[in-house]
Amino acid sequence: MIEVSIMTVGDEICIGQIVNTNASWIASHCTAIGAKIINHFAVPDERYAMINGLDMLIDNSDFVLITGGLGPTHDDITKPVLTEYFNDKLVLHELTYKRLEEMYNKRGTEFLERNKKLAYLPSKCKILINNSGSAPGMLFEQNGKYIISMPGVPSEMKDIMFNHVLPLIKSEIINNKSDVVLYKTLNTIGIPESHLADLLGNPDEFLNGGTLAFLPSYNGVKLRIGFSSENSKSAEEEINKIENYIRSRAGRFISGIGEEVITETVGKLLKEKRKTVSVAESCTGGLLGGAFTGIPGSSDYFSGGVIVYSNDAKINILGVPKDIINKFGAVSEETAIELAKNVREKFSTDYGISVTGIAGPGGGTKDKPVGTVWIGISDSKSTVAKKFVFADDRNINRELFVGRALGLLYMKLMDRL
Amino acid sequence: MIEVSIMTVGDEICIGQIVNTNASWIASHCTAIGAKIINHFAVPDERYAMINGLDMLIDNSDFVLITGGLGPTHDDITKPVLTEYFNDKLVLHELTYKRLEEMYNKRGTEFLERNKKLAYLPSKCKILINNSGSAPGMLFEQNGKYIISMPGVPSEMKDIMFNHVLPLIKSEIINNKSDVVLYKTLNTIGIPESHLADLLGNPDEFLNGGTLAFLPSYNGVKLRIGFSSENSKSAEEEINKIENYIRSRAGRFISGIGEEVITETVGKLLKEKRKTVSVAESCTGGLLGGAFTGIPGSSDYFSGGVIVYSNDAKINILGVPKDIINKFGAVSEETAIELAKNVREKFSTDYGISVTGIAGPGGGTKDKPVGTVWIGISDSKSTVAKKFVFADDRNINRELFVGRALGLLYMKLMDRL
Numbered sequence: 089m090i091e092v093s094i095m096t097v098g099d100e101i102c103i104g105q106i107v108n109t110n111a112s113w114i115a116s117h118c119t120a121i122g123a124k125i126i127n128h129f130a131v132p133d134e135r136y137a138m139i140n141g142l143d144m145l146i147d148n149s150d151f152v153l154i155t156g157g158l159g160p161t162h163d164d165i166t167k168p169v170l171t172e173y174f175n176d177k178l179v180l181h182e183l184t185y186k187r188l189e190e191m192y193n194k195r196g197t198e199f200l201e202r203n204k205k206l207a208y209l210p211s212k213c214k215i216l217i218n219n220s221g222s223a224p225g226m227l228f229e230q231n232g233k234y235i236i237s238m239p240g241v242p243s244e245m246k247d248i249m250f251n252h253v254l255p256l257i258k259s260e261i262i263n264n265k266s267d268v269v270l271y272k273t274l275n276t277i278g279i280p281e282s283h284l285a286d287l288l289g290n291p292d293e294f295l296n297g298g299t300l301a302f303l304p305s306y307n308g309v310k311l312r313i314g315f316s317s318e319n320s321k322s323a324e325e326e327i328n329k330i331e332n333y334i335r336s337r338a339g340r341f342i343s344g345i346g347e348e349v350i351t352e353t354v355g356k357l358l359k360e361k362r363k364t365v366s367v368a369e370s371c372t373g374g375l376l377g378g379a380f381t382g383i384p385g386s387s388d389y390f391s392g393g394v395i396v397y398s399n400d401a402k403i404n405i406l407g408v409p410k411d412i413i414n415k416f417g418a419v420s421e422e423t424a425i426e427l428a429k430n431v432r433e434k435f436s437t438d439y440g441i442s443v444t445g446i447a448g449p450g451g452g453t454k455d456k457p458v459g460t461v462w463i464g465i466s467d468s469k470s471t472v473a474k475k476f477v478f479a480d481d482r483n484i485n486r487e488l489f490v491g492r493a494l495g496l497l498y499m500k501l502m503d504r505l
Numbered sequence: 506m507i508e509v510s511i512m513t514v515g516d517e518i519c520i521g522q523i524v525n526t527n528a529s530w531i532a533s534h535c536t537a538i539g540a541k542i543i544n545h546f547a548v549p550d551e552r553y554a555m556i557n558g559l560d561m562l563i564d565n566s567d568f569v570l571i572t573g574g575l576g577p578t579h580d581d582i583t584k585p586v587l588t589e590y591f592n593d594k595l596v597l598h599e600l601t602y603k604r605l606e607e608m609y610n611k612r613g614t615e616f617l618e619r620n621k622k623l624a625y626l627p628s629k630c631k632i633l634i635n636n637s638g639s640a641p642g643m644l645f646e647q648n649g650k651y652i653i654s655m656p657g658v659p660s661e662m663k664d665i666m667f668n669h670v671l672p673l674i675k676s677e678i679i680n681n682k683s684d685v686v687l688y689k690t691l692n693t694i695g696i697p698e699s700h701l702a703d704l705l706g707n708p709d710e711f712l713n714g715g716t717l718a719f720l721p722s723y724n725g726v727k728l729r730i731g732f733s734s735e736n737s738k739s740a741e742e743e744i745n746k747i748e749n750y751i752r753s754r755a756g757r758f759i760s761g762i763g764e765e766v767i768t769e770t771v772g773k774l775l776k777e778k779r780k781t782v783s784v785a786e787s788c789t790g791g792l793l794g795g796a797f798t799g800i801p802g803s804s805d806y807f808s809g810g811v812i813v814y815s816n817d818a819k820i821n822i823l824g825v826p827k828d829i830i831n832k833f834g835a836v837s838e839e840t841a842i843e844l845a846k847n848v849r850e851k852f853s854t855d856y857g858i859s860v861t862g863i864a865g866p867g868g869g870t871k872d873k874p875v876g877t878v879w880i881g882i883s884d885s886k887s888t889v890a891k892k893f894v895f896a897d898d899r900n901i902n903r904e905l906f907v908g909r910a911l912g913l914l915y916m917k918l919m920d921r922l
Contacts, residue, residue: 096545099716099718099729099731100718100720100729101529101545102532102542102543102544102545103532103533103536103542103688104528104529104530104531104532104533104534104535104536104542105529105533105690105720105727105729105764106529106720106722107524107525107526107529108524108525108528108529108545109524111521111525111547112518112521112522112523112524112525113521114521115519115520115521116520116521116522117521118521119520119521125519125520125521125549126519126548126549126554127519127546127547127548127549127554127558128513128518128519128525128545128546128547129544129545129546129547130528130544130545130546131543131544132542132543132544133718137543137544141544144561159698159719159721160698160699160702161698161699161702161719162702162708162717163716163717163718163719197697200699200700200703202699202702202703203699220896241721242901243896243898243901271520273522280614281576281577281578282577282578282617282619282620283617285577285578285579285619286617286619291579299516299580300579300580301516301517301550301580302576302578302580303517303522303523304576304658305523310522312516312517312522314516347522367791367812369791369794371798372795372798373791373794373795373797373798373799373803373807374784374786374790374791374792374793374794374795374798374810374812375791375792375795376791377786377790377791377792377794377812377814378789378790378791378792378795378903380790381788381789381790381791381812381814381903382790382899382900382903384865384866384867384899385867386790386814387814387815390790390814391814391815391817391818392811392812392813392814392815392818392822393791393811393812394809394810394811394812394822395784395791395794395798395809395810395811395812396809397794397798397803397804397807397808397809398804398808398809400808400853401808401809401852405809405811405851405852434822435818435822436817448801449801450801450802479637479660481660481663482799482801483799484659484660486795486798486799
């Protein structure tokens with residue numbers, strides 16, 4: 089098996105100022121071609137921490153993939169540290185210099201001394217051209233192991249991963265006849281983790297050496313099957329066997345496969361059934377529409393919607409009778425029903441979905457605590473609204489509201505509502 | 506200095522199926538009280554990987570904070586591994602058992618054997634009550650170091666962090682008279698990283714032992730100042746001195762401080778000026794409204810908007826003349842202007858913002874490649890639209906479009922547009 093470590097360099101990751109999306113992107117793309125990710129390691133912009141990390145990771149891995157610390161400012165230390173670590177020195181790399189010069193000329197921004205430094209690179213490494221930015225990648229080889237440094241800017245890292253790193257890992261897997269480990273994920277809706285586990289029974293009896301993970305999410309539990317084998321084909325076959333067993337026990341709860349998110353599942357169903365949908369959003373403020381339109385091709389079934397954040401908007405734009413809001417409140421079954429029905433009619437869609445709730449931190453009452461939401465769903469035959477009560481955190485609530493709205497539409501499309 | 510390592514256990518993190526938001530949350534909250542995060546380490550659900558990681562992290566840190574792997578299914582291995590690691594055994598913890606029983610009774614879901622196992626806990630650890638879920642935290646002490654295990658569910662982890670872990674770290678800092686390291690971030694808009702670095706000059710001349718990091722983001726470069734000192738007061742004073750110097754050189758580019766995002770900066774300005782805003786979104790599908798409403802209290806200035814994803818919606822709901830769309834296209838200066846003006850009028854707000862672009866992957870042409878966006882901004886005096894061309898990735902484009910729309914509103918509010 090080709091084993092990969094991911095090392096992220098940067099105070100901004102280490103102190104939690106930003107989330108480490110690079111590590112998960114790299115991990116998922118290496119996993120997809122059968123490599124095994126053995127760890128993610130994040131360190132601050134500090135020489136000592138980097139060197140210690142390198143010592144540990146190189147020992148245990150075939151590939152160490154490093155991101156971050158390649159920029160033009162004084163806190164970018166990856167290049168000097170790697171140069172020191174491999175007893176190397178910086179030399180001018182002509183091609184990189186020319187590329188930089190052209191890039192700055194094209195943009196019309198001044199080519200500063202500070203930027204020219206990016207063309208001085210360690211003499212022993214192989215330079216990996218970066219088509220998306222200024223700092224190239226660097227590949228060092230040591231005792232049959234590869235240490236690769238890439239910029240932390242996601243688009244630049246991805247450019248180098250696609251053009252250089254993933255092809256190299258793939259060829260190593262083939263050349264070394266390494267085992268591969270593959271995964272497949274089944275998404276479920278409508279069953280809690282423990283009940284699902286009981287329904288499937290003892291994993292040892294059907295896994296045949298594979299692995300099975302239960303992953304709770306906002307929209308339901310995901311089941312991830314893993315299998316390590318001598319080649320992709322046999323790993324896939326074993327995974328299919330496990331999938332078939334799981335489907336025989338819990339098939340009715342499985343809504344989608346792979347990394348498919350519920351927005352895709354629902355989108356596919358809408359497309360198949362040639363149905364369209366529109367949304368009326370209060371507390372989610374556009375996030376449900378944002379979720380639908382996150383899927384390429386969503387214009388086939390998503391027409392749009394109204395963000396009715398203020399009560400005035402609910403009344404004036406979507407025609408909710410003032411009396412209903414006064415009598416029942418903006419967060420009520422009645423308002424949710426009006427919103428869902430009216431947005432469907434206004435946009436002439438097959439379905440209308442409404443979300444009106446209290447995301448927090450303010451606005452909660454004893455009867456309607458923070459986390460309360462009414463979700464309405466309307467078609468030409470009927471309009472209903474369901475109430476859910478979630479937690480205290482504004483952002484989590486808004487995600488949960490969106491997830492539950494999509495879940496309700498899924499159940500509606502499957503005639504299970 | 507109190508040094509903290511964060512260890513995340515779980516295949517889902519390691520293979521990149523989900524992003525490690527727990528690590529960044531823990532890191533930012535420990536950093537805020539003056540502890541130093543020395544690394545993040547993520548490992549798969551594997552006994553050997555966990556034990557190796559523990560060996561390394563315990564050696565180097567005062568606290569090892571572990572999340573994940575405490576659930577009720579077979580792939581949750583953190584508890585057995587820690588029990589083995591500390592030569593301990595599992596015993597029934599009465600209080601936890603009672604809490605679990607009550608919780609399941611209250612929810613009306615069956616208290617399965619599988620769930621009862623959660624009450625069997627290592628005898629030597631201190632149990633940290635979890636008010637948000639079923640698996641409690643566990644605190645082990647070894648040679649003056651603390652090893653703390655928490656569930657991976659974010660709300661449960663946060664509950665235990667707030668109630669147990671952060672207070673303990675705080676008291677350790679005070680009791681040991683440890684140095685603290687504090688940070689402050691200044692957000693800039695409208696100046697590239699290299700130019701900002703040149704404007705500030707040689708950091709050694711004004712940092713006085715502190716640190717300065719340049720963090721490029723979708724909305725501008727952030728400058729993070731750090732200072733380590735014997736107490737919070739003196740660290741804050743030194744940070745203020747550095748901030749004053751930076752403001753004297755680059756003050757006109759600084760839009761906000763701390764972890765304030767541009768949505769907050771713009772929200773504050775709107776509140777101060779008693780202005781309101783509405784949005785008309787095509788390709789962003791609601792994400793701009795979602796960004797505005799992510800800020801608590803945004804109802805003071807954000808009224809709502811229309812998601813005009815289809816051309817029909819642009820024409821029928823927001824009254825864009827059909828001729829304009831036919832002649833100039835949906836992604837055009839003319840359409841952006843109509844949308845911004847009409848949404849402002851429809852919602853009776855002071856400002857209207859529109860976003861119409863091609864997020865990709867499809868829909869690009871030679872004249873209007875993927876990444877092209879027109880952003881309109883309207884007030885009672887005038888309506889203008891600006892064009893930007895970004896990259897190829899749908900999700901990144903949508904984030905960039907939202908960021909640039911907020912940037913334009915900021916410039917408008919500062920009379921700099």
